[in-house]
Amino acid sequence: MFFKGKVKEENPVKLAIIYYSSTGTNYQMAKWAEAAAIEAGADVKLLRIQETAPQEAINSNPAWKAFMEKSKDVPEVQLSDLVWADAFIFSIPTRFGNVPGQVKQFIDTAGGLWYNGKLANKVASAMTSAQNVHGGQEQTLLQIYTTMYHWGVIVATPGYTDPSVFTAGGNPFGTSVTVGKDGQIIEDAKAAVEYQARRTIQVGSWIKAGIQD
Numbered sequence: 001m002f003f004k005g006k007v008k009e010e011n012p013v014k015l016a017i018i019y020y021s022s023t024g025t026n027y028q029m030a031k032w033a034e035a036a037a038i039e040a041g042a043d044v045k046l047l048r049i050q051e052t053a054p055q056e057a058i059n060s061n062p063a064w065k066a067f068m069e070k071s072k073d074v075p076e077v078q079l080s081d082l083v084w085a086d087a088f089i090f091s092i093p094t095r096f097g098n099v100p101g102q103v104k105q106f107i108d109t110a111g112g113l114w115y116n117g118k119l120a121n122k123v124a125s126a127m128t129s130a131q132n133v134h135g136g137q138e139q140t141l142l143q144i145y146t147t148m149y150h151w152g153v154i155v156a157t158p159g160y161t162d163p164s165v166f167t168a169g170g171n172p173f174g175t176s177v178t179v180g181k182d183g184q185i186i187e188d189a190k191a192a193v194e195y196q197a198r199r200t201i202q203v204g205s206w207i208k209a210g211i212q213d
């Protein structure tokens with residue numbers, strides 16, 4: 001159950017790691033997932049969801065402004081990336097116990113793909129952050145999973161299938177973290193993120209192999 005190996009190299013799982021981040025937390029988690037996924041042999045794209053907030057709002061928060069500048073070269077996720085991928089990992093902040101509007105705006109452009117069955121039978125898991133330990137992290141994960149259920153995506157949560165889940169705070173829905181006053185992640189979450197990436201790829205490889213049989 002504790003998957004540490006590599007997926008089949010001749011037909012790697014195509015993994016889209018899709019994040020939204022204002023101040024870098026979810027970017028950090030996405031980068032950890034990216035490194036682990038490459039190590040596991042997946043074909044990986046790290047993609048950011050388009051920022052749609054007004055420039056004045058971004059400028060009013062130095063951490064937000066600095067992070068926008070730092071991450072400007074990360075490619076923006078396109079609908080074609082959703083079609084390309086066998087599996088998704090979403091990393092998104094908690095906003096009032098829900099997904100950020102930027103994420104919802106992108107998701108709501110996928111109606112045509114959904115209608116044409118282009119999103120079904122993929123695999124997904126999600127990660128999130130919040131300011132408070134009990135700030136709605138699980139609820140945010142459930143919100144994005146609800147969309148996955150509509151898409152016909154198979155949601156592959158970590159559950160309690162690896163010791164790293166406990167070290168990171170024990171969220172079986174997906175890795176979730178708390179952002180301290182210094183803007184840094186409080187929990188020791190890197191191993192859990194890496195494990196979640198490997199597990200998403202592993203389940204993705206099972207589904208992909210099953211579809212090809």
Ligand SMILES: Cc1cc2nc3c(=O)[nH]c(=O)nc-3n(C[C@H](O)[C@H](O)[C@H](O)COP(=O)(O)O)c2cc1C
Pocket residue numbers: 020021022023024025026027092093094095096097098128129130131132133134135136179
């Ligand atoms: C509009 C808004 C709503 C938020 N709602 C919550 C919340 O419900 N619970 C919480 O603990 N933190 C909340 N936060 C804090 C964010 O979750 C936190 O800034 C985010 O996890 C940082 O992630 P990032 O660095 O990737 O942007 C909110 C922040 C904003 C701007």
